[in-house]
Amino acid sequence: MPLSLRQVLLALLLLIFLGPCEGRRKQGTKAANNTKPALLQLSDHLLTHYKKSVRPVLDWRKPTTVSIDVMIYAILSVDEKNQVLTTYIWYRQYWVDEFLKWNPEDFDNITQLSIPTDYIWVPDILINEFVDVGKSPNIPYVYIRHQGEVRNYKPIQVVTACSLDIYNFPFDVQNCSLTFTSWLHTIQDINISLWRLPEKVKLDKSVFMNQGEWELLYVLTQFREFSVESSESYAEMKFYVVMRRRPLFYTVSLLLPSIFLMVMDIVGFYLPPDSGERVSFKITLLLGYSVFLIIVSDTLPATAIGTPLIGVYFVVCMALLVISLTETILIVRLVHRQELQPPVPAWLRHLVLDRAAVLLCFRNHPYHSPSALQRPTVPSHPTENDTCSATINHCSRLGGLQDLEKTTSERGNPSPPPQENSLIVHGLLQELVTIRHFLEKQDECRDIARDWLLVGSVLDVLLFRIYLLAVLAYSITLGTLWSIWQYA
Numbered sequence: 419m420p421l422s423l424r425q426v427l428l429a430l431l432l433l434i435f436l437g438p439c440e441g442r443r444k445q446g447t448k449a450a451n452n453t454k455p456a457l458l459q460l461s462d463h464l465l466t467h468y469k470k471s472v473r474p475v476l477d478w479r480k481p482t483t484v485s486i487d488v489m490i491y492a493i494l495s496v497d498e499k500n501q502v503l504t505t506y507i508w509y510r511q512y513w514v515d516e517f518l519k520w521n522p523e524d525f526d527n528i529t530q531l532s533i534p535t536d537y538i539w540v541p542d543i544l545i546n547e548f549v550d551v552g553k554s555p556n557i558p559y560v561y562i563r564h565q566g567e568v569r570n571y572k573p574i575q576v577v578t579a580c581s582l583d584i585y586n587f588p589f590d591v592q593n594c595s596l597t598f599t600s601w602l603h604t605i606q607d608i609n610i611s612l613w614r615l616p617e618k619v620k621l622d623k624s625v626f627m628n629q630g631e632w633e634l635l636y637v638l639t640q641f642r643e644f645s646v647e648s649s650e651s652y653a654e655m656k657f658y659v660v661m662r663r664r665p666l667f668y669t670v671s672l673l674l675p676s677i678f679l680m681v682m683d684i685v686g687f688y689l690p691p692d693s694g695e696r697v698s699f700k701i702t703l704l705l706g707y708s709v710f711l712i713i714v715s716d717t718l719p720a721t722a723i724g725t726p727l728i729g730v731y732f733v734v735c736m737a738l739l740v741i742s743l744t745e746t747i748l749i750v751r752l753v754h755r756q757e758l759q760p761p762v763p764a765w766l767r768h769l770v771l772d773r774a775a776v777l778l779c780f781r782n783h784p785y786h787s788p789s790a791l792q793r794p795t796v797p798s799h800p801t802e803n804d805t806c807s808a809t810i811n812h813c814s815r816l817g818g819l820q821d822l823e824k825t826t827s828e829r830g831n832p833s834p835p836p837q838e839n840s841l842i843v844h845g846l847l848q849e850l851v852t853i854r855h856f857l858e859k860q861d862e863c864r865d866i867a868r869d870w871l872l873v874g875s876v877l878d879v880l881l882f883r884i885y886l887l888a889v890l891a892y893s894i895t896l897g898t899l900w901s902i903w904q905y906a
Contacts, residue, residue, distance in 0.1 A: 456526035461533065463525070464518050464562075470539045473607060474515040474566075481606055484541050486511045486598055487613035488657045491573070491625050493632040496582065496592065498719035502549060503580040503594045505659065508625060510613060512569045513541060519566040532559045538568065541608055546597040546654075547578035584719045587726035588668035589903040591635070592661055599654035605643060610653040612639055619657075631667075635660045672714055672728065676735055679707050680889060683742050687882045691746075691874050692753040700743045707739055731896055738889060745881045753867075753874035762869045770873050 454462075473482055489508040496503055515538065522529050535558055552575025561569040580594035600608045612619070620636045628634070638658040645651045683703050689696040711732055718729055 456528055457531065460520060460525040460528055460531055463520060464531075465533070465537055468517060468538065470537065472539070474517045474539050476516050481609045482513055482541065483609045483611055484511055484513045484543060485611045485613040486543065486655060487619070488596065488598075488637070489622060489625050490634055490637060490659060492627045493630060493634065493659075493661060494575070496580075496632065498582050498584050498587075498721055501579060501582055501721070503576075503578050503582075503592075503659075504552070505576050505578075507574050507576055507596075508571070509574050510569070510571050511541070511543065512567055512613070514566045515539065515562070515568050516566055518562050518568065520564050522564050528564070530561055530563045532561050534558055535560050535570070538562075540570070542601050542603065543598050543608075543610070544601050545576060545578060546599060547580070547595065548576070549579045550577035552577050582721075583724075584721060584726045585724055586900075586903045587719055587728055588663055588665040588672070589900045590663050591903070592632075592663075594659045594661075596657040596659065597654050598657070599652055603652075605651045605653045608653070610641070610655045612641065612655060631664055632661045633664055635662055668717070668728075672717065675710055676707075676732065677893075679703060679710070680735055680738070683739055684886060684889065686742075686746075687878070687885075691749045691878045692871060694750065696746050697743070697750055700739070700746050704736075704739045704743060707736060711736070727896070727899070734892060738885070738892075742885060745878075745885065749874045749878045749881075752877065753871045761866050762873055766873065767869070770876050 475482060487510040489510075490505060491508055492506040494504040494506060518538065520528075538560070540560075554575045555573060557572040561571075563569075576596065578594065578596060580592070582592055582594075584590060598610065600610070616639045619639050622637070623634055626634050638660065640656045640658070642654050642656065643651050644654065683700065686696060686699050686703070689699065714732075719726060
């Protein structure tokens with residue numbers, strides 16, 4: 419009992435002597451703390467015992483929810499050959515760090531603080547489609563609010579893989595996705611949510627630079643939970659960037675020159691079919707179109723899995739020019755005048771001049787007359803009527819010669835022998851018959867050439883109308899498709 423009283427007395431004495439010293443020590447510490455700025459005091463308070471290697475939750479069963487947001491700033495390039503899209507985005511994310519909370523009243527009413535990103539825990543959220551590291555500026559700080567909310571804002575140049583469909587080029591609409599997910603943590607550790615409402619994200623073009631080749635239509639969002647293995651699930655948030663190409667440049671530089679060349683090819687059919695200028699004109703058009711294709715080949719997108727429709731259009735236009743040149747060569751060959759050109763066959767005359775000419779309303783053509791269609795062929799040898807007429811003419815000529823001899827004898831002039839006169843007249847008659855046969859042969863060749871010219875003219879009109887219908891049908895089909903794609 420006395421021992422215990424002695425201990426109590428010693429304790430009281432210690433309190434009496436040590437109390438003032440302890441008070442002075444606390445006052446010194448408090449005075450030292452009051453000399454530090456409030457930001458430093460708060461930073462020391464938060465980071466002194468902070469461990470960034472541990473997920474910042476008090477209950478490990480509770481997942482950390484990361485809310486993300488994406489705003490498209492610019493579409494830098496679309497590489498159709500390599501299937502790569504380069505965009506510049508404003509990326510925002512926030513989460514709650516339960517180890518970074520404080521009372522603002524204890525730190526001069528500070529409600530938010532910026533600290534280096536390397537000092538705290540940051541979720542490992544990446545973009546799955548990343549194929550290259552872009553030239554993004556480094557933002558080393560994040561904002562922390564007193565409730566523990568951490569906000570991380572940063573611009574990112576995103577180089578991602580995208581499945582580009584170039585069939586509708588230059589009226590194509592592309593849909594590329596940006597998939598944000600945690601590379602390691604499952605949904606039990608890190609969950610992902612959308613910062614804003616999907617409607618606001620879809621129509622937000624407030625920061626988009628709308629002066630380039632591509633026009634941003636909208637941005638769609640989709641949350642999905644997927645499993646790599648049966649026991650592990652991951653959360654991901656997809657942003658579908660839907661964009662449309664502005665086709666004005668390609669329309670002016672690619673489509674209009676091709677259309678002009680095709681129009682000139684159609685106008686070339688109005689050159690006379692019996693002139694050689696049409697062939698040289700169409701050959702010039704074909705060479706010009708070939709040079710045009712060589713020039714624009716670098717402009718067209720190229721992939722290993724498909725060809726744009728405009729490439730097919732150019733190939734078909736080249737084929738139409740070749741067909742037009744072939745038709746022109748055929749017509750020129752038909753109407754070309756030759757000395758030994760055979761007459762038009764009866765079946766061809768009936769098929770072309772009787773059927774096709776009527777079908778094409780070709781009656782008003784200057785060569786298409788009843789006399790031209792029903793003209794009999796002229797025989798190459800003299801007939802019996804020709805012989806008789808020649809004899810009558812010979813006799814009449816002999817009678818005239820006899821009268822001439824009689825008149826001459828009456829005048830007292832000597833007359834040549836009758837046998838000599840008959841030989842001279844016979845020679846003259848032979849010369850006249852030869853000249854007549856020659857002229858008839860020329861007329862026959864001229865009639866044959868005129869018939870072939872008429873056949874060639876009818877065939878030329880027929881093939882021209884077929885060619886024109888093919889070009890119009892092809893142009894209307896492509897124009898309709900491109901219009902539907904552009905305004906879809």
